[in-house]
Amino acid sequence: MRNILYISLIIFSINFSFGQNSTNPLVTKDAIAQQKWVDSVYTKLTLKERIGQLFMVRAMTSANTRDVTAVKNLIKNNHIGGIIYSKGGPVKLAKLNNSYQGMSKVPMLIGMDAEWGLSMRLDSTYAFPWNMTLGAIKDKALVEQAGKHIGEHCKRLGIHFNFGPDVDINTNPKNPIIGNRSFGEDRDEVTEHAVAFMKGLQSAGVMATGKHFPGHGDTETDSHKALPTITFSEKRIDSIELYPYKKMIKNGMESVMVAHLNVPSLESRPDFPSSLSKAIITDLLKDKMGFEGLIFTDALEMKGVANFSSPGDIDLAAFLAGNDILLISEDVPKAMAKITEAYNNKTITEERLAYSVKKILMSKYKVGLNKYKPIELANLVNDLNRLEDDILNEELFENAITVVKNDKDILPLRDLDKKSIAYIKLGDDSGTPFLNELKKYTKVHEVRSDAYEFVKNKLDSYNTVIVGLHRSNANPWKSYSFTSQEIQLLDSIAKNHTVILDVFVKPYALLDLPSVENIEGIMVSYQNSVVSQEKSAQIIFGALAAKGKLPVSVGNGLHVGDGISINSISRLGYTVPERVGIDSKKLHKIDAVAQRAVDDHMTPGIQLLVARKGKVIYNQNFGKHTYEKDSEPVKFNDVYDVASLTKILSSLPLLMEIVEQDDEISINSKLSNLLPEYVGSNKENITLKEMLSHYARLKPWIPFYVATLDSAKQPSSEYYSNAPSELFNIKVANNIYLKRDYPDTIQKIIKETDLLTKTGYRYSDLPYYILKKFIEVYYDRTLDYLIQTKFYEPLGMNLSTYNPYLKFPMKDIVPTENDTYYRHQVVQGYVHDMGAAMQNGIGGHAGVFSNANDIAKIMQMYLQKGFYGDKRFLKPETIDMFNKTYYSSKGNRRGLGFDKPQLGKSGPTCGCVSMKSFGHSGFTGTYTWADPDEELVYVFLANRTYPSAEINMLLRENIRTDIQELIYEAIIK
Known part of the structure; x- marks a missing residue:
């Protein structure tokens, strides 16, 4: 009778957790067939194999022979349930994955941090805009399309879980680890963007993971290096940080990743990581918020939790707290031994173990691992870099780039016969695509910014100066600020010239400026990618409309939600053929x-x-x-x-x-x-x-x-x-x-x-x-x-x-x-x-x-x-x-x-x-x-x-x- 009740509970859980989003393709219509497969597999697993399902280990696609052997040993000897892939290339990953999956008794769940696409971890793959850029887009359907395209790439490469979207509400500009990974600071906007992204991802058959629960947005500490403390009250956390999770749960979110945070208002034990907290995971996330999907720990090797206790003990504590999957354990054999010991001494019951393992098996069924097929290698790189991705990427940046100041309607630039335009590049990255695109519209001369007196003399013959701040687009954590010398130079130029400032970094850079009073036009282009630079230049000259809005507040009277809409003025733009009804293959x-x-x-x-x-x-x-x-x-x-x-x-x-x-x-x-x-x-x-x-x-x-x-x-x-x-x-x-x-x-x-x-x-x-x-x-x-x-x-x-x-x-x-x-x-x-x-x-x-x-x-x-x-x-x-x-x-x-x-x-x-x-x-x-x-x-x-x-x-x-x-x-x- 107990088993019958348990099975009924599981079926109810499936219907409750995922039935709320009837359009979710990950929801199987045949719950009985799913349950039959789950029970059949579970029954055939030994205790060690069941416990092994709880672990998802890191595999480097650029791994040497020793690392490959180590992963194979974990598959063979510890029967791990999943792999999270990191740096390398897609072809190597596919070959390794086919080899690893071929060794596993039960096909493994494959995960990856692909918040803005596979390029977050892999070379030769597509980079979509970061969340902060997407947060500037008003049209949520475009954000959903971004999620879908990323999901399609993941699915093509055999990845079942994308550890995204990041739903942290970035209310702290000094946050060292979230920043550009957040959709912004406004609770409702972050939620709407996150739900749209999640729906897109899961419509492609890839599971979305909301992170970092209960909220990593307002901290100045990197949890990779130490344990951040969230000092807010329970009421504040419930109304702000938890809000996106509530909406996402209602819309069928498949999984949640729990962060390593110290949250005194939710966990009474001092300096106790949220990832090990029963009060936060079981009592809050599961019981109070009603989440029944998979729960991942953040990486257990991170110092935010690794400093708390020794390997093995950490894993056991995380499982006892209510996590289902233990991500990147520092020592899988030791952790498995600890969990086995706890199982044998009844600290962990069979019901508790079965609950998590069967949820994992259910996820495997829903992503098609009951009928596992190796990754097809033919045309792999081409399939991960499609023309339709280029089209969407253009649309995303066109809709994100934001005009936040436009005194005297300087934008878009008109009356070109009356303009003498100089361009000054600030920052340490290339602004060449931006300059080249500007030059397509009229004469634009670059003036080097290495010495103020030199610049001052050179600028005397120009009545309009475009200043671009260009810093690395390699990842969201790169430096984005103005230097003190750049601030001084910008201020001097703005006092004597009409200036358009365009920042190709996250909008927080504008916080560095003591004043923007003398700057006539300010644009936030968010990233220094080629597409962002080209589209920004087209907006400056009116070939494209300006549509974006600020996802965060940046001082000087510029608040979240600000964004000046500017219409195009019928100048030639530049795009890919399909956007105007031309087949590029035929055209070429x-x-x-x-x-x-x-x-x-x-x-x-x-x-x-x-x-x-x-x-x-x-x-x-x-x-x-x-x-x-x-x-x-x-x-x-x-x-x-x-x-x-x-x-x-x-x-x-x-x-x-x-x-x-x-x-x-x-x-x-x-x-x-x-x-x-x-x-x-x-x-x-x-x-x-x-x-x-x-x-x-x-x-x-x-x-x-x-x-x-x-x-x-x-x-x-x-x-x-x-x-x-x-x-x-x-x-x-x-x-x-x-x-x-x-x-x-x-x-x-x-x-x-x-x-x-x-x-x-x-x-x-x-x-x-x-x-x-x-x-x-x-x-x-x-x-x-x-x-x-x-x-x-x-x-x-x-x-x-x-x-x-x-x-x-x-x-x-x-x-x-x-x-x-x-x-x-x-x-x-x-x-x-x-x-x-x-x-x-x-x-x-x-x-x-x-x-x-x-x-x-x-x-x-x-x-x-x-x-x-x-x-x-x-x-x-x-x-x-x-x-x-x-x-x-x-x-x-x-x-x-x-x-x-x-x-x-x-x-x-x-x-x-x-x-x-x-x-x-x-x-x-x-x-x-x-x-x-x-x-x-x-x-x-x-x-x-x-x-x-x-x-x-x-x-x-x-x-x-x-x-x-x-x-x-x-x-x-």
Whole structure:
């Protein structure tokens, strides 16, 4: 009868403890089958084997032969019930685990401290954000997803218990061991985050362990080194520290880990560890709080308990107090002997032993150890580092990063043309990802912080300073504070400059600052990971919204729960393809096409970018600047001669602006109205619409340079000098200067040249010579100045320019050709197009140099109907007017300036784009295209003209359009 009652009690226990969360997949629907298996296994175990189930020992995955032998001996001789793995790698762990499990009569429970993922203990595994970072996230569903992903990783590696989440309420900023491992200081927020994380973990079939009971959040002592004392009253502990456990128990928490703490209000014996306290474990946790899941001790080797008594005696005391599993005993054989002795002398009853051992066996059944299978080694590392983990990690940081001060709405940064920005790195870890991401948006110069006087002098020319505090992201216990010198430097800078302070450490660092009065913007990015740095930079420039809230109070009037929500302002962001509906595996098929173009000498190098829905999802470089062995590899900040892309990157936006702001000028305005000198010419009635549509009967090209060569095909001394002077001041290349009045000659030649005899579509550069003059006359400014000030600088196109040799090092400028017919030198830093070169490098049809990232910005502005970075550049109706074909019935596909998809079988695109799409190509191998229907931007930059422009293999092999087709094939339908 006694056994029947006991079995009934166990079944009731199962239903009570885990039935409260009906969605918990760890809850078996077949309690009878479970109980049958548990009883069957238990009956077959000897007393020694039963007692062995109580022990979970440490195993190092990087262990030497001696340590492996020691673990195997414990399995063989002591029949241990579980293993907790520590440092090493996943493949080694899997192999060891398969070997260890193969030796065990009853498959062992495997545990690991994986609070923020397996990377807490293992290399080559994924690191999710720490709890403090997760605590800044308002959306608890994301926290649940974090728990689920960590659980999936654990399950894949054969781990059944994750000793997390840490549910300590970190009310003490000086806590040396919890800190970042806590969700924060607010009881309710910590609880909600912990429950969400637990649900996610257990939904993956991995058991969650709430720790460190009854609460390790408010202490300044590390229990690894000594026994911390919690001085609060029982009432305070019940209302604060125990609150998360009550809610988690109601939601089906599988296990609890008891800390080594001295809690006088709960345990009357002085300096008595909570992990050995019956009053705390049995009377409070089990009886009063009703917890019936597994109870673990914290590691019994920790000084917080190990100093209390000798090995063996500690284990016995822990078991008698009510713990089920004794974690990392200092001496398993001695401990087992002590427990056996206590069993034999009736200090431990059979019912007490069976109660814990059967709970352990029940857990083994629920995690599938009744049908144990070895860990599959194939694709293990890949499975633990998935694309979906990258996606979630991005979302977590995007939702966590917190703006806590935003005086004068400094964030996000607007009006980039009015900003001169410096970046200063504080701390001892890298801020390179942050700086590189900042530079994607505008000019940002790093100023070293090694000496105040040096910094002060260097900062005089900047009106905005971004200061980043970067310290190690290796683990949550690393130093996070400002040094006294850094505080002094920050204070001095803030007094004289507009400052944005971004701390890539836990928010408690802000407690170091005596005042934040002079700092306009303060951000907490929590960790110094690459993702955190990149996302933080994107928030600063408005590509992402700011959503986080402080999980703790940090002084200076900054309290838990504070967080200023900031909307994004329509600048390009950077993410992974799947987040915008692109299959990354399919998208990366373009790698092979681009690499083939380089390998087959179609072009020495390529910059390639794809953006969708306002996010850059692909940005890769291929090849080198030239085919020479020692040539520079292509870099993201290298600039290319974009050739005819200049038409839509320079002339067109300025023309659109004029048309929309001047009522007297329209697309139907005649050339004679735009430039009076054309009155009476054969071109006086050509309209702006006809010119931009290449439907004006203008010749496609005039080789103006030919007339300036001598009989030996060298630059004639009549027109050129090898040194600059007042007469020869147009620099067409190194040591070659053209007469200053020759651009007027070019305009005269164009005006007087005959028109084509037949009206029809004929692509021509000549309209852009004419329109360059019109734009410059209209504004009384040069074309390069106008495009820089009106578009490039406000858009943050800091690498886009005419005549890059004046601004950038030659190593950052890709050469375009070894010119053997005009300039007789390698053309690098000077425009390739001869006509543009003869206009001092500033042509309306050619002359702009840029990189893929910059071109994507202006194409995105077009795609967003003239809006970008919280600034209206052009009206939507203006964009629509110019992105339209007016002569399609005549077989002309062209819009106004923009190229458009082909009307027949062949043309400038893959044939798979929408008819609303637009773009342009360039002679040097460049190409860009935008599609409003799919919200796509595609940029391809190359120097296929190097060393010779004669054969266009890129065009012949359809490289650019083949890549375009692959992009569309990668769209997830």
